[in-house]
Amino acid sequence: MSEPETxxxxxTPADEAAGHxxxxxxxxxxxxxxxxxxxxxxxRDTLALKRDVGSLHQSEIGDLLQALSPEQRRALVxxxxxxxxxxxxxEVDDAVRLxxxxxxxxxxxxRALQHxxxxxxxYILEDLxxxxxxxxxxxxxxTERVRLRRSLGYPEETAGRRMQTEFVAVPPFWTxxxxxxxxxxxxxxxxxxxQIFVVDPTFRLVGAVDLxxxxxxxxxxxxEEVMRETPHAIPATMDQEEAAQIFExxxxxxxxxxxxxxxxxxVLTIDDVVDVITQEAEEDLMRMSGVGDxxxxxxxxxxxRSRVPWLMVNLVTAFLAASVIGLFDATIQQVVALxxxxxxxxxxxxxxxxxxxxxxxxxxxxxxxxIYNAGRIIRREMGVGLLNGIIFATxxxxxxxLWFENMHIGGLIxxxxxxxxxxxxxxxxxxxxxxxxxxxDPAVASSVFLTTVTDVVGFFAFLGLATWWFxxx
Amino acid sequence: MSEPETxxxxxTPADEAAGHxxxxxxxxxxxxxxxxxxxxxxxRDTLALKRDVGSLHQSEIGDLLQALSPEQRRALVxxxxxxxxxxxxxEVDDAVRLxxxxxxxxxxxxRALQHxxxxxxxYILEDLxxxxxxxxxxxxxxTERVRLRRSLGYPEETAGRRMQTEFVAVPPFWTxxxxxxxxxxxxxxxxxxxQIFVVDPTFRLVGAVDLxxxxxxxxxxxxEEVMRETPHAIPATMDQEEAAQIFExxxxxxxxxxxxxxxxxxVLTIDDVVDVITQEAEEDLMRMSGVGDxxxxxxxxxxxRSRVPWLMVNLVTAFLAASVIGLFDATIQQVVALxxxxxxxxxxxxxxxxxxxxxxxxxxxxxxxxIYNAGRIIRREMGVGLLNGIIFATxxxxxxxLWFENMHIGGLIxxxxxxxxxxxxxxxxxxxxxxxxxxxDPAVASSVFLTTVTDVVGFFAFLGLATWWFxxx
Numbered sequence: 028m029s030e031p032e033t034x035x036x037x038x039t040p041a042d043e044a045a046g047h048x049x050x051x052x053x054x055x056x057x058x059x060x061x062x063x064x065x066x067x068x069x070x071r072d073t074l075a076l077k078r079d080v081g082s083l084h085q086s087e088i089g090d091l092l093q094a095l096s097p098e099q100r101r102a103l104v105x106x107x108x109x110x111x112x113x114x115x116x117x118e119v120d121d122a123v124r125l126x127x128x129x130x131x132x133x134x135x136x137x138r139a140l141q142h143x144x145x146x147x148x149x150y151i152l153e154d155l156x157x158x159x160x161x162x163x164x165x166x167x168x169x170t171e172r173v174r175l176r177r178s179l180g181y182p183e184e185t186a187g188r189r190m191q192t193e194f195v196a197v198p199p200f201w202t203x204x205x206x207x208x209x210x211x212x213x214x215x216x217x218x219x220x221x222q223i224f225v226v227d228p229t230f231r232l233v234g235a236v237d238l239x240x241x242x243x244x245x246x247x248x249x250x251e252e253v254m255r256e257t258p259h260a261i262p263a264t265m266d267q268e269e270a271a272q273i274f275e276x277x278x279x280x281x282x283x284x285x286x287x288x289x290x291x292x293x294v295l296t297i298d299d300v301v302d303v304i305t306q307e308a309e310e311d312l313m314r315m316s317g318v319g320d321x322x323x324x325x326x327x328x329x330x331x332r333s334r335v336p337w338l339m340v341n342l343v344t345a346f347l348a349a350s351v352i353g354l355f356d357a358t359i360q361q362v363v364a365l366x367x368x369x370x371x372x373x374x375x376x377x378x379x380x381x382x383x384x385x386x387x388x389x390x391x392x393x394x395x396x397x398i399y400n401a402g403r404i405i406r407r408e409m410g411v412g413l414l415n416g417i418i419f420a421t422x423x424x425x426x427x428x429l430w431f432e433n434m435h436i437g438g439l440i441x442x443x444x445x446x447x448x449x450x451x452x453x454x455x456x457x458x459x460x461x462x463x464x465x466x467x468d469p470a471v472a473s474s475v476f477l478t479t480v481t482d483v484v485g486f487f488a489f490l491g492l493a494t495w496w497f498x499x500x
Numbered sequence: 501m502s503e504p505e506t507x508x509x510x511x512t513p514a515d516e517a518a519g520h521x522x523x524x525x526x527x528x529x530x531x532x533x534x535x536x537x538x539x540x541x542x543x544r545d546t547l548a549l550k551r552d553v554g555s556l557h558q559s560e561i562g563d564l565l566q567a568l569s570p571e572q573r574r575a576l577v578x579x580x581x582x583x584x585x586x587x588x589x590x591e592v593d594d595a596v597r598l599x600x601x602x603x604x605x606x607x608x609x610x611r612a613l614q615h616x617x618x619x620x621x622x623y624i625l626e627d628l629x630x631x632x633x634x635x636x637x638x639x640x641x642x643t644e645r646v647r648l649r650r651s652l653g654y655p656e657e658t659a660g661r662r663m664q665t666e667f668v669a670v671p672p673f674w675t676x677x678x679x680x681x682x683x684x685x686x687x688x689x690x691x692x693x694x695q696i697f698v699v700d701p702t703f704r705l706v707g708a709v710d711l712x713x714x715x716x717x718x719x720x721x722x723x724e725e726v727m728r729e730t731p732h733a734i735p736a737t738m739d740q741e742e743a744a745q746i747f748e749x750x751x752x753x754x755x756x757x758x759x760x761x762x763x764x765x766x767v768l769t770i771d772d773v774v775d776v777i778t779q780e781a782e783e784d785l786m787r788m789s790g791v792g793d794x795x796x797x798x799x800x801x802x803x804x805r806s807r808v809p810w811l812m813v814n815l816v817t818a819f820l821a822a823s824v825i826g827l828f829d830a831t832i833q834q835v836v837a838l839x840x841x842x843x844x845x846x847x848x849x850x851x852x853x854x855x856x857x858x859x860x861x862x863x864x865x866x867x868x869x870x871i872y873n874a875g876r877i878i879r880r881e882m883g884v885g886l887l888n889g890i891i892f893a894t895x896x897x898x899x900x901x902l903w904f905e906n907m908h909i910g911g912l913i914x915x916x917x918x919x920x921x922x923x924x925x926x927x928x929x930x931x932x933x934x935x936x937x938x939x940x941d942p943a944v945a946s947s948v949f950l951t952t953v954t955d956v957v958g959f960f961a962f963l964g965l966a967t968w969w970f971x972x973x
Contacts, residue, residue, distance in 0.1 A: 055870030397528030
């Protein structure tokens with residue numbers, strides 16, 4: 028195997044390590060690279076691993092870990108020892124991370140965490156048992172222990188948990204020159220930062236200065252003259268999703284996190300927020316299909332357990348709909364065509380309703396839908412429901428009438444279709460709006476209620492009309 | 501109405517303009533604020549508007565525009581004249597933006613665009629007619645015209661369209677001191693930036709330096725000694741979603757955009773990428789429910805048109821399922837309980853299948869699912885399908901048997917449930933995988949095929965087994 032002799036700087040990803048690209052054409056970890064790493068693990072070739080895996084970006088190591096078998100993962104981390112970049116563990120599934128961390132002695136974890144940014148350290152610590160957490164924290168230097176304990180003291184999924192406790196803060200009376208000199212001399216700066224915070228002697232936040240502003244300003248100018256106010260300081264106890272919305276709305280790159288007394292305790296950065304946005308979008312999607320927060324690495328039992336509750340709820344709906352059909356069994360026995368056609372009425376209503384529901388849930392999530400436009404949107408959806416109802420009623424009525432050579436049946440299904448698609452549109456917007464007002468997440472609960480409505484109304488309208496009509500004849 | 505006398509700096513949002521918060525408790529534009537602005541528009545009170553709306557953040561003005569009526573919006577922009585911040589137009593629905601821009605003379609648009617970052621100007625220009633675009637561009641200064649034309653020359657939804665053409669680039673032989681002095685003197689810098697690019701005399705990209713790195717380095721050090729390589733430079737023709745994935749993977753704040761010759765043409769920033777991520781997540785969700793790219797401000801006709809195709813496709817599925825039922829009409833006439841229970845079999849299969857499908861579609865989108873773990877995930881889903889199938893078969897079988905006081909029917913529905921939930925799980929993973937391999941977006945097309953499978957198999961298994969069993973008796 029020929030090895031390219033190029034010199035690499037720290038920031039260059041060793042995509043071509045050992046002559047193989049880590050990613051293949053399809054964006055997944057490539058088979059040759061995986062085989063190469065697998066062989067190195069089997070040979071306990073520490074040197075090759077440190078060279079080829081050690082030079083990868085944390086997210087690339089994360090992808091690699093996910094692609095390896097559990098035994099390989101643990102062996103890789105063990106073999107690389109101190110050179111394994113623990114930041115990579117923030118890039119893998121919870122189950123993979125817990126498996127790897129669980130296989131390591133607490134002393135090694137403590138040593139590794141000292142090299143991490145506090146937000147990454149918290150991310151790895153927060154899922155561990157209290158006992159392991161305490162043992163690891165006890166082995167950290169005082170300052171770091173205090174910082175991590177403070178972050179861990181905030182509730183899960185808050186800004187305080189996601190913040191980085193390393194930041195640069197200066198007093199307002201310093202000059203730009205003093206600030207630049209301080210940064211040139213101070214060794215203990217965060218790895219990267221895009222703004223400097225300004226604090227009073229009690230560490231209360233008074234403002235911030237972006238680095239480009241500092242670079243554009245003469246040395247003699249005082250910081251308080253170039254700083255801007257920080258109207259978007261984020262309380263440490265704020266929910267991470269709410270914090271993400273502030274970042275999105277005001278296009279922030281980073282924001283100060285303050286405690287209940289307005290004291291600066293950390294900084295939230297956009298890369299963490301991007302993770303939150305992706306994660307929340309995923310959660311919404313998963314919840315709408317009743318999958319819960321399962322992960323790809325979950326076992327059959329875990330995945331089954333996360334999906335049963337949703338299916339159970341839907342089962343109740345299904346029996347409710349069935350009992351509506353049961354009311355009309357005599358009519359069905361007389362006109363079997365009704366049994367053949369009735370799923371069309373219910374199904375098309377369900378599809379139309381879920382279109383409206385998706386638009387509504389999304390508009391509620393992005394706060395585009397509020398009390399000012401709710402009336403207009405409800406009227407619009409009623410219009411769409413009626414219009415599409417008439418279009419599909421005509422179509423389905425004609426096809427059904429021709430199929431069963433019975434225009435009574437065609438007329439009945441057409442009438443039932445208009446009713447159900449109109450009701451579906453109304454339910455598709457009113458159910459999420461109502462749930463939202465009651466403080467229930469509309470993404471989770473809407474679709475069950477919607478299906479119940481479209482099934483019950485669909486079956487009732489079609490079979491009820493038919494019973495009345497054929498009884499009438 | 502009492503007016504607070506606080507002095508405001510540029511960056512302070514005038515949330516309390518005229519004594520009213522722009523946002524109410526629920527996060528929507530508050531009624532008092534809206535009434536206040538509405539009154540000022542009606543009174544043509546330009547002064548009040550410039551003070552209260554002019555001091556808002558662009559995204560707040562965007563929210564305000566969305567909450568106003570079309571007439572009020574146009575009047576507001578007209579009354580504010582040169583003081584209306586056109587960046588706000590990048591924060592509203594396409595329909596609202598087009599309506600406002602369409603009501604303004606091209607000369608005014610051209611004047612306004614000169615104050616915008618190039619990416620925002622492109623965002624506003626790209627949806628206009630070619631004739632309007634040309635007329636507006638012709639009124640811009642030469643440099644800006646060339647820059648905007650270059651961006652507009654790249655295809656829609658590419659990095660070239662989203663990039664900002666303002667950036668700071670220096671030669672590698674400059675010192676840190678020279679660079680800082682240049683930034684202190686140069687007036688024509690971008691509004692904000694977090695890194696400086698390093699280019700050769702032909703403007704080919706050779707590296708980048710983060711601002712914090714510059715601030716930490718002694719003045720005498722040469723730029724080439726502190727610059728890092730830029731392995732993640734983004735080709736201008738790259739799809740914006742792909743570019744967003746690179747930002748996410750490598751936690752970038754900004755990245756160089758290069759043309760086909762490796763020359764620096766612009767910079768893509770994380771705030772644009774956050775918008776792309778949100779937008780793409782929304783699109784995926786909308787596509788899964790067949791809503792297309794409709795917006796909340798669309799009319800009844802537009803919304804109806806965007807939803808009909810999906811309903812039409814589902815209609816074909818529905819008739820296919822109905823025709824399967826039609827095969828067994830004789831059996832149904834004999835045992836009406838089958839008609840009552842058959843939607844349960846099909847519906848539960850559909851729900852279980854869509855759980856699997858959601859997990860699969862999401863894992864494909866995030867590239868967590870690839871050929872290495874596909875086998876394992878398929879086996880897992882088969883396990884989940886079988887396990888949940890057995891759980892719900894037992895439950896439904898018992899309830900149905902007791903309901904109709906007929907254990908034959910209980911046994912039949914249980915057998916059909918196991919079959920359908922197993923097939924649903926298999927279809928839920930294989931359909932998206934297959935579509936993905938064929939280059940079709942699995943988010944769009946999967947659910948129709950899945951419903952077809954679960955309906956057809958559900959009805960066929962239940963009614964088929966029943967026909968065989970009761971014929972056998």
